[in-house]
Amino acid sequence: MNVAIKKVPLYVIALILLVFTGYPFLYMISTSLKSRTEFFEKPYSLFSSFTLENFKSVFEMGLSRYFINSILVSVIAVFAVMLIAALASYPLSRMKFKLNRVVFLLFIAGMMLPIHATLIPVFKLSQTMGLYDTIWALLGPYIAFSLPISIFILTQFMQEIPASLEEAAKIDGCNHFGIFWRVILPMLTPALMTVLIYNFIHLWNEFIFALVLISSPENMTLPLGLQDFKGEFSVNIPGLMAALTLASLPILVVYIFSQEKVVKGLAGGAVKE
Amino acid sequence: METQLKGVRTATPAAQTKTRPKKKSLNKFITISLFLAPAIIVYILYVLYPIFSTLLYSFYKWDGVGAGEFVGLQNYINLLSDNVFWTSLTNNTWVILTSIFVQIPLGLIMALMLLAPIRGIRLFSGIYFFPFLISTVAVGLLWVLMLDPLNGIINQIVSVFGFENVEWLSQSRTAMFAVLLVIVWQFSPFYMILFKAAIVGIPEELYEAAEIDGASAFTKFFRITLPLLMPTIVSSSILAIVGSLKAFDIFYVMTGGGPNHGTELLGTYMFKQAFVNFNMGYASAIAFVMFFLAMIVTIIIQALDYYRKKKGAYV
Numbered sequence: 295m296n297v298a299i300k301k302v303p304l305y306v307i308a309l310i311l312l313v314f315t316g317y318p319f320l321y322m323i324s325t326s327l328k329s330r331t332e333f334f335e336k337p338y339s340l341f342s343s344f345t346l347e348n349f350k351s352v353f354e355m356g357l358s359r360y361f362i363n364s365i366l367v368s369v370i371a372v373f374a375v376m377l378i379a380a381l382a383s384y385p386l387s388r389m390k391f392k393l394n395r396v397v398f399l400l401f402i403a404g405m406m407l408p409i410h411a412t413l414i415p416v417f418k419l420s421q422t423m424g425l426y427d428t429i430w431a432l433l434g435p436y437i438a439f440s441l442p443i444s445i446f447i448l449t450q451f452m453q454e455i456p457a458s459l460e461e462a463a464k465i466d467g468c469n470h471f472g473i474f475w476r477v478i479l480p481m482l483t484p485a486l487m488t489v490l491i492y493n494f495i496h497l498w499n500e501f502i503f504a505l506v507l508i509s510s511p512e513n514m515t516l517p518l519g520l521q522d523f524k525g526e527f528s529v530n531i532p533g534l535m536a537a538l539t540l541a542s543l544p545i546l547v548v549y550i551f552s553q554e555k556v557v558k559g560l561a562g563g564a565v566k567e
Numbered sequence: 568m569e570t571q572l573k574g575v576r577t578a579t580p581a582a583q584t585k586t587r588p589k590k591k592s593l594n595k596f597i598t599i600s601l602f603l604a605p606a607i608i609v610y611i612l613y614v615l616y617p618i619f620s621t622l623l624y625s626f627y628k629w630d631g632v633g634a635g636e637f638v639g640l641q642n643y644i645n646l647l648s649d650n651v652f653w654t655s656l657t658n659n660t661w662v663i664l665t666s667i668f669v670q671i672p673l674g675l676i677m678a679l680m681l682l683a684p685i686r687g688i689r690l691f692s693g694i695y696f697f698p699f700l701i702s703t704v705a706v707g708l709l710w711v712l713m714l715d716p717l718n719g720i721i722n723q724i725v726s727v728f729g730f731e732n733v734e735w736l737s738q739s740r741t742a743m744f745a746v747l748l749v750i751v752w753q754f755s756p757f758y759m760i761l762f763k764a765a766i767v768g769i770p771e772e773l774y775e776a777a778e779i780d781g782a783s784a785f786t787k788f789f790r791i792t793l794p795l796l797m798p799t800i801v802s803s804s805i806l807a808i809v810g811s812l813k814a815f816d817i818f819y820v821m822t823g824g825g826p827n828h829g830t831e832l833l834g835t836y837m838f839k840q841a842f843v844n845f846n847m848g849y850a851s852a853i854a855f856v857m858f859f860l861a862m863i864v865t866i867i868i869q870a871l872d873y874y875r876k877k878k879g880a881y882v
Contacts, residue, residue: 438613499702
C-alpha cells in the first residue's frame with residue numbers, strides 16, 4: 295500500500311510527459327481524419343466522423359512527386375555514404391601512415407560545421423555543374439555532410455575487429471582490398487545499420503540544402519514541398535495535417551517495427567556501446 | 568563530442584617485413600590513397616573548398632552574378648554596426664541557454680522516468696521519442712497551427728489562466744518563447760537517449776552499497792547518479808552549443824525570423840541576405856562568423872578536454 299502511494303508522483307510525471315510529447319501527434323492524426331466542416335465546428339475534439347478525403351486531396355496536389363524525389367535522393371545518398379565512408383574508414387582505423395590523424399580530424403571536424411558556411415559556394419557550384427534545380431544537386435552535399443558522423447561510427451567499430459583475422463587473410467594471399475571486402479565488410483553490418491538509419495532519417499528530413507538548391511515544385515523533396523503546401527492549405531488545415539501525417543509515416547512505421555535499432559542509430563556516435 | 572575525438576588508435580599491423588622497402592611503401596601509399604580518394608574528393612568539393620570560398624567572398628561586395636567588387640574588411644565592419652546582426656547573436660545565445668538549462672535537464676528527467684519502476688513505461692518511452700523523429704518542417708507547421716490565435720489548442724490551455732487570444736507569433740517576445748518551447752519539445756528526447764544509456768551503464772553495486780548504508784532515493788541520485796553523469800552532461804552541453812549555433816529550420820518555418828527580426832538568428836539572417844537580398848558578400852561574412860564561432864567553441868572544448876586528461880581527472 296505504502297509503496298503504491300509512493301509511486302503516484304511518478305505516474306503523474308510520466309503522464310504529463312506523455313501528453314506533452316504525444317498530444318501533438320494525436321492532434322495531427324485526428325485532424326487529418328476530420329472533414330473541414332467538422333474541424334471548424336470542433337477544432338479540439340477527437341474526430342467523430344472518419345474521412346480519407348484529405349489524404350486523397352493531398353495526393354491530387356502532388357505529394358507523391360515529393361515522396362518519389364525524397365526516396366530517390368535519400369536512398370542513393372545513404373548507400374553512397376555507406377560505401378564511401380566504409381572505404382575511407384579502413385585505412386583510417388587499421389593502417390599506419392603519416393597523415394592518418396590529420397585526415398581523420400579533418401573529417402570529424404565536419405560534425406561541428408554550420409552548413410551555412412558552405413551554402414553560397416555550393417549553390418554556385420550546382421549552377422556551374424548544371425545541376426541547379428534538379429534533385430541530383432542534393433547528392434553531393436548530402437553525401438559530404440553525412441561523411442563525418444559515418445566515418446566516426448565506422449572507424450570506432452573497425453578498431454574493435456581483431457587484427458588476427460586480417461593476418462590470417464594476408465597469409466592466404468589477400469591484399470588490402472580483398473581483406474576489406476571479405477573480412478572487414480561482412481563484420482561491419484551492425485555499424486553499417488547504424489550509419490544507414492542515422493543518415494536516412496536526417497536526409498529524409500533535410501531542409502536547408504533543398505531550400506537553396508531546388509526551386510521548381512516538381513523537383514522538391516518532402517520537407518520543402520510541405521513548406522510549399524503551407525500557403526495553399528492555409529484554409530484547409532485538415533488537408534495540411536494529412537500531408538504532415540503522410541510525410542512522417544515512413545519513419546514512424548520503421549520506428550515502430552524496430553524501435554531499439556532506430557534509437558541506437560539516431561543517438562549515432564554519441565552513445566557508445 | 569569530447570568522447571568522439573578521444574582518438575583513433577591506428578591499429579598497427581605487425582611490423583612490415585623489410586624486403587624491398589621502397590616498392591612496398593609506394594604500394595602502401597597507392598592503396599591508402601585509393602581507399603581514401605572518394606571520401607576526400609567529395610569532402611573537398613562540398614565542404615573544404617566552399618568554406619575557403621566563403622571566406623574569400625566575404626571580402627567582396629557581390630550580388631551573386633558577374634564579378635564582385637573587392638571591399639576588404641568592409642563587410643565585417645558593417646556587421647559590427649548592424650543591429651540585426653547583434654539581435655541574431657543574442658537570439659542564438661537564447662537558443663544555447665534554453666538547450667543547456669531546459670532541454671538537458673528535461674532530457675535527464677525523461678531518462679529517469681524511462682527507468683522508473685512503473686507499469687506501461689515501455690509504451691511511454693516509445694512515444695517520448697516521437698518528436699525527435701519527424702522533420703523539423705512538419706514540427707514547425709504542426710506547432711504553428713497549435714499556436715494559432717483563434718483555433719490553436721495552446722490558447723485554449725492558457726485561457727484557463729485568463730489569457731485570451733494570445734497572438735504568439737506576432738510579437739517578438741512571445742514568438743521567441745514559442746519557438747524555444749518547440750525546440751525543447753523536439754530535442755529533449757535526444758538527450759533522454761544519451762542519459763538513458765549513461766544511467767544504464769552505472770554499476771548496480773554502487774546503489775546496493777548505498778542501500779545498505781540506508782541512503783534515500785534522493786541521496787542516491789545526488790551522490791551517485793548525478794556525479795557519474797557529469798561526462799554525459801558535458802558532452803550533451805557541447806552538442807547543444809554547437810547545434811544551437813547552427814539552428815535554422817524551425818525558425819525559418821515558424822517565424823521566418825520575424826516579426827521585425829525579433830526571432831532572427833545568424834542562420835536565418837545569412838539566408839535572407841544571400842538568397843532574398845542577394846548580398847552574397849555580406850551573407851558570406853555572416854556565414855564565416857558562424858563558422859568561426861563554431862571553431863572557437865570546438866577548440867576551447869578540445870583544449871579543456873586535453874588539460875583535464877593531462878591532470879588525470881575522471882570527469
